[in-house]
Amino acid sequence: MLGYAVLGLIVGALLNHAANVLPQRQPLTGSPRCPFCGREHSPLEWVALLAYLTGRQHCSRCGAPLAMRAPLVELLTALLFAYLWRRYSPSTQLALFTLYSAIFILVLITDLEHRLILNSVMYPGIALAAAASFFRQDVHYRLALLGGLVGFALVLLIYLAGPLFVRVWSRLRGQRTTEVPFGFGDVKLAAFIGLVVGFPAVIFALFIGIFLGGIGALFFIVLRAFIQRRYTALAAIPYGPFLVAGGVIMMLYGPAIMAAYLGAYR
Numbered sequence: 001m002l003g004y005a006v007l008g009l010i011v012g013a014l015l016n017h018a019a020n021v022l023p024q025r026q027p028l029t030g031s032p033r034c035p036f037c038g039r040e041h042s043p044l045e046w047v048a049l050l051a052y053l054t055g056r057q058h059c060s061r062c063g064a065p066l067a068m069r070a071p072l073v074e075l076l077t078a079l080l081f082a083y084l085w086r087r088y089s090p091s092t093q094l095a096l097f098t099l100y101s102a103i104f105i106l107v108l109i110t111d112l113e114h115r116l117i118l119n120s121v122m123y124p125g126i127a128l129a130a131a132a133s134f135f136r137q138d139v140h141y142r143l144a145l146l147g148g149l150v151g152f153a154l155v156l157l158i159y160l161a162g163p164l165f166v167r168v169w170s171r172l173r174g175q176r177t178t179e180v181p182f183g184f185g186d187v188k189l190a191a192f193i194g195l196v197v198g199f200p201a202v203i204f205a206l207f208i209g210i211f212l213g214g215i216g217a218l219f220f221i222v223l224r225a226f227i228q229r230r231y232t233a234l235a236a237i238p239y240g241p242f243l244v245a246g247g248v249i250m251m252l253y254g255p256a257i258m259a260a261y262l263g264a265y266r
Contacts, residue, residue, distance in 0.1 A: 001082050001085045001086055002082075004081045004082060004084070004085040005078045005079070005081055005082040005085075006078070007081055008074075008077040008078035008079070008080060008081030008082065009047065009049065009074050009075075009077065009078040010047070011077050011081070011102055012073045012074035012075070012076065012077030012078060012105075013046055013047045013048065013070075013074055015073055015077065015102060015105055015106050015109065016032075016048065016069070016070045016073050016074070016109075017032050017046075018106055019073075019106060019109040019110055019113070020032070020035060022110065022118055022120055022121070023110055023113075023114045023116055023118065032045070032046055034062065034064060035064075035067075037062035037064070039062070045066075047074065048066060048070030048071040048074055049071050049074050049075070051066055052066070052071060069109070069113075073105065073109065076105065077101075077102070077105060080101055080105075081098060081101075084097050084098055084101065087252075092135060092136070092137070093136070093137070093138055096132050096136065097251060097252075099128065100125075100129070100196050100251060101248070103121060103125040103128075103192070104244045104247060104248055106121055107121060107122075107189060107240055107244055108240070108241050108244050111185070111238040111240030111241055111244075112238055112240075112241055115183075115238050116185065117183070117185025117186065117188065117189050117240050118185075119188075122185065122188040122189060122192060123188075125192050126148070126188065126191055126192050126195065129144070129148070129192055129195035129196050130144075130145065130148065130195055133145060133195060138255075139197070139198035139201075140198070143198040143199045144194075144195050144196075144198045144199075145195070146194075146198070146199040147193075147194035147195060147196075147197060147198040147199040147200075147201065147202040148191045148192070148194040148195035148202075149191075149194065150194055150199055150202050150203070151190035151191050151192075151193050151194025151195075151202045151205075151206065152187060152188075152190055152191035152194065154190065154203075154206060155182060155186055155187045155189075155190035155191075155206065156187045158182050159182045159183070159184060159186065159187050182239060185240065186239055186240060186243060189240055189243050189244070189247075190202075190206060190243060192247075193205050193206070193209075193243060193246070193247035193250075196247060196251055197247065197250040197251055197254050198254075200258070201250045201254040201258060202250075204246075204250050204254065204257060204258065204261070205243075205246040205247050205249070205250040205254075206243070206246060207246070208245065208246035208249055208250070209239070209242045209243035209244075209245060209246030209247070210239075210242070210246075212242040212245055212246065213237075213239045213242035213243075216237060216242060217237055
């Protein structure tokens, strides 16, 4: 388990690098650099936790501090990998859930920081999940493919209905806005989630994601309106992280959640 946690630490460093360069359309093959002055990081700075432990919290050229996101992502990934190892042991399911978790974490970072769910992440992820569905033992490939189709279709409907809702709301409020509740990146993310968790678990995953998104939106409204006093109606928040949360919850605990739900209605 410790070795898999170390692997998670390394993967977390790679995810940090990917989250820095992919939104800028830069290649993954380049060395990590300071985002402020462009100085190449030394090998000891490639892993943020090592940088902190060796007293390299600031860029040696411009003095910019190392972003706290970097060590937090590394710790999160290491803990998640350790949990996956303990729960699934060496298995096909462990390997696939490890890959899916890395994709979910990368989507979480880029959507929070840039409001982007990247095609360069989602298209390979969807292709991987679709191909892997034929080798899984926990979800039948037909249910996985159906889950991907249902996830795509449901969020596509929300995506298509979003502009109409915004226009109606804008007329009622007398305000103009171009914000929409969901972007097409969320549609692709929903398809990926459906392929990962299958049908009907994708329904639960989307419900959890939208429910958590509602709580997040409420918190955002309270923060902006009553604390910062600058809330604007229909101000958009990234929904990708909430969909990711629903996907991860159902990936790890889907059978237990659905069994408890069905048991409550017997």
